[in-house]
Amino acid sequence: MQSISQKRLVSGVILALLAMYILPNFIEYSTLSLLIIYAILALSLGLIWGFGGILCFGQAAFFGLGAYSYAVFAVNIGESSIPFILAILTPALFALILGAIMFYGKLSDVYLGVITLVVTLILFRFANSTAGPEYAIGKARLGGFNGMPNFHTLNVPGMPDVYIWDLDFYYVCFILLIICFISLYFLIKSSFGRICIAIGQNEQRIELIGYDVRKYKTIFFGIGGGLAGLAGALYASWAEIVTPGLFSLSQSAEIIIWCIVGGVGTLSGPILGAVILGLLKYYLGQQSLVDNNLVIGSILVLFVLFLPNGLSPALANLWVKITVKTKSRRPNTRRKKVSRAVRGIHNE
Amino acid sequence: MSNIILETHNLSMKFGGVVAVDNVDFTLRENELRCLIGPNGAGKSTFFKCITGLHKPSSGNIYIQGEETTHWHTHEISHLGIGIKTQVPNVMDGLSVWENIWLSARRYNDVKNANRRVDSVIERIKIGDIAKRLVGELAHGQRQRVELAIVLAADPWLVILDEPAAGMTGVDVEIMIDIIKEINRHAAMIIVEHDMQFIKSIADQVTVFYQGSILMEDNVDIVLADQRVRDVYLGRKV
Ligand SMILES: Nc1ncnc2c1ncn2[C@@H]1O[C@H](COP(=O)(O)OP(=O)(O)OP(=O)(O)O)[C@@H](O)[C@H]1O
Ligand SMILES: [Mg+2]
Numbered sequence: 001m002q003s004i005s006q007k008r009l010v011s012g013v014i015l016a017l018l019a020m021y022i023l024p025n026f027i028e029y030s031t032l033s034l035l036i037i038y039a040i041l042a043l044s045l046g047l048i049w050g051f052g053g054i055l056c057f058g059q060a061a062f063f064g065l066g067a068y069s070y071a072v073f074a075v076n077i078g079e080s081s082i083p084f085i086l087a088i089l090t091p092a093l094f095a096l097i098l099g100a101i102m103f104y105g106k107l108s109d110v111y112l113g114v115i116t117l118v119v120t121l122i123l124f125r126f127a128n129s130t131a132g133p134e135y136a137i138g139k140a141r142l143g144g145f146n147g148m149p150n151f152h153t154l155n156v157p158g159m160p161d162v163y164i165w166d167l168d169f170y171y172v173c174f175i176l177l178i179i180c181f182i183s184l185y186f187l188i189k190s191s192f193g194r195i196c197i198a199i200g201q202n203e204q205r206i207e208l209i210g211y212d213v214r215k216y217k218t219i220f221f222g223i224g225g226g227l228a229g230l231a232g233a234l235y236a237s238w239a240e241i242v243t244p245g246l247f248s249l250s251q252s253a254e255i256i257i258w259c260i261v262g263g264v265g266t267l268s269g270p271i272l273g274a275v276i277l278g279l280l281k282y283y284l285g286q287q288s289l290v291d292n293n294l295v296i297g298s299i300l301v302l303f304v305l306f307l308p309n310g311l312s313p314a315l316a317n318l319w320v321k322i323t324v325k326t327k328s329r330r331p332n333t334r335r336k337k338v339s340r341a342v343r344g345i346h347n348e
Numbered sequence: 349m350s351n352i353i354l355e356t357h358n359l360s361m362k363f364g365g366v367v368a369v370d371n372v373d374f375t376l377r378e379n380e381l382r383c384l385i386g387p388n389g390a391g392k393s394t395f396f397k398c399i400t401g402l403h404k405p406s407s408g409n410i411y412i413q414g415e416e417t418t419h420w421h422t423h424e425i426s427h428l429g430i431g432i433k434t435q436v437p438n439v440m441d442g443l444s445v446w447e448n449i450w451l452s453a454r455r456y457n458d459v460k461n462a463n464r465r466v467d468s469v470i471e472r473i474k475i476g477d478i479a480k481r482l483v484g485e486l487a488h489g490q491r492q493r494v495e496l497a498i499v500l501a502a503d504p505w506l507v508i509l510d511e512p513a514a515g516m517t518g519v520d521v522e523i524m525i526d527i528i529k530e531i532n533r534h535a536a537m538i539i540v541e542h543d544m545q546f547i548k549s550i551a552d553q554v555t556v557f558y559q560g561s562i563l564m565e566d567n568v569d570i571v572l573a574d575q576r577v578r579d580v581y582l583g584r585k586v
Contacts, residue, residue: 194451195451201441202440205438205440207421207422207426208434209498210455212421
């Protein structure tokens with residue numbers, strides 16, 4: 001079991017590296033970079049929701065916080081390495097504190113949704129209200145609804161003058177996505193990850209076994225926050241400006257939709273969902289015939305109705321069906337594996 | 349006489365106007381197998397939830413091995429080495445039997461020893477044939493057994509079970525009786541149970557709950573022959 005899934009991981013990574021070189025021939029690399037940033041953002045929710053059962057309606061809060069932290073520190077420090085790390089740590093810490101309040105306070109899932117939503121709204125309103133000169137952190141003025149331009153974008157570590165632009169930036173994003181994916185793969189296979197998955201399934205049983213569920217959920221939530229922060233830092237470098245729109249509810253909603261369409265309970269699903277829907281949004285944005293949100297909304301409804309487990313499990317299913325027809329003489333055992341894949345959890 | 353390992357003093361639990369547990373003084377000694385019986389709504393499960401930290405009692409105290417645990421969290425109580433099974437089956441349906449048990453074994457062991465422990469518990473409970481199955485696919489009796497295996501994997505010295513045989517029939521009940529007797533060789537037990545037949549085949553000392561209080565406490569034969577107990581079970585007032 002273990003070796004089969006690790007073989008799949010290796011072949012998946014090789015495929016991803018191939019795709020990394022081939023894709024720029026078809027799609028602009030700056031668009032690709034954005035899609036990859038979205039994919040990392042989607043992974044951050046896909047992790048805590050799909051594996052920890054924590055549905056956060058405000059994942060955009062950590063994304064925006066990461067982007068703003070990066071911008072603020074980059075303005076003050078004048079290079080990108082330390083701001084980059086702080087842009088991960090700040091939202092992670094924020095998520096840890098918020099998580100501790102929610103999980104130690106024994107909030108029910110519904111209230112968790114409400115609170116994360118409200119926190120996002122507050123950050124959005126706050127970021128919008130910081131136009132005055134008094135809203136400055138060190139040299140960095142937050143700039144209200146106009147946002148913050150003019151900060152130091154990503155550079156080669158230790159060489160502030162050597163910026164990472166264009167195609168190089170795309171490669172950096174892609175490699176980071178692969179690193180995130182592999183790290184999360186091993187995280188969910190670890191004892192800690194397995195306990196978190198079990199908590200997502202039956203919190204009380206894990207409490208009865210003797211684990212402090214609050215602690216595990218808080219840490220897991222913090223990891224998700226840090227990952228969203230990483231996406232935010234990359235986004236800041238990509239856009240060269242951060243605006244309050246990063247904290248918007250539509251951004252949060254989009255992340256949830258990516259996960260649903262791609263497949264909650266898998267790692268590949270959120271990536272797939274973010275890339276496909278991101279690309280669709282990009283192309284739809286270039287025309288004015290149909291409304292963007294209408295199309296994305298319709299897709300969501302179709303998926304919820306007809307493919308509730310999402311794309312990734314469906315594709316895995318299809319793949320197995322094809323290989324069973326052409327190769328395997330043991331369709332029964334194969335099919336059993338598929339049903340597990342469809343249930344999520346075991347199919348990474 | 350052997351040592352007291354669990355006791356409650358004046359333990360009460362109120363839900364609004366309902367007094368579900370009413371001033372209960374209860375003691376359990378080492379190696380004991382105690383059955384709690386009583387009609388529906390007598391307060392057995394509520395008492396069970398109080399001593400396992402699932403409810404915060406309204407008043408009174410709980411001591412486990414001399415230490416006051418009245419306001420402890422469930423995971424802290426469990427951490428003392430107490431295995432707990434609730435009345436509603438509590439398992440991870442989306443995970444395999446093996447994984448379910450492993451999570452418990454891993455609590456007090458490193459990965460290597462946890463793996464070994466799971467295998468030994470699976471053998472002990474005789475569920476090797478279903479070890480790789482998803483728990484959600486199993487029949488009710490099998491899931492109950494899996495939950496017992498989860499409890500045992502942590503190697504508890506006190507095992508508290510709420511209606512372990514509920515909803516079981518024939519062979520499954522027989523198996524459960526054997527498992528309980530086997531567990532009791534290594535651990536003290538409190539078993540909440542409804543079914544008289546079941547109690548007859550396992551119990552020694554029995555505590556009868558009625559309307560939140562202890563009605564009587566004695567040897568199983570004396571209790572089952574008692575007129576008041578029969579009346580209570582038939583729904584007559586005493
Ligand atoms: N969470 C709760 N909120 C309000 N009332 C409750 C709650 N839990 C139990 N009760 C009430 O407390 C009383 C005792 O219930 P309890 O579940 O402890 O009985 P029991 O002896 O376990 O019965 P059974 O044999 O049916 O399991 C009942 O009147 C019940 O309605
Ligand atoms: Mg009960």
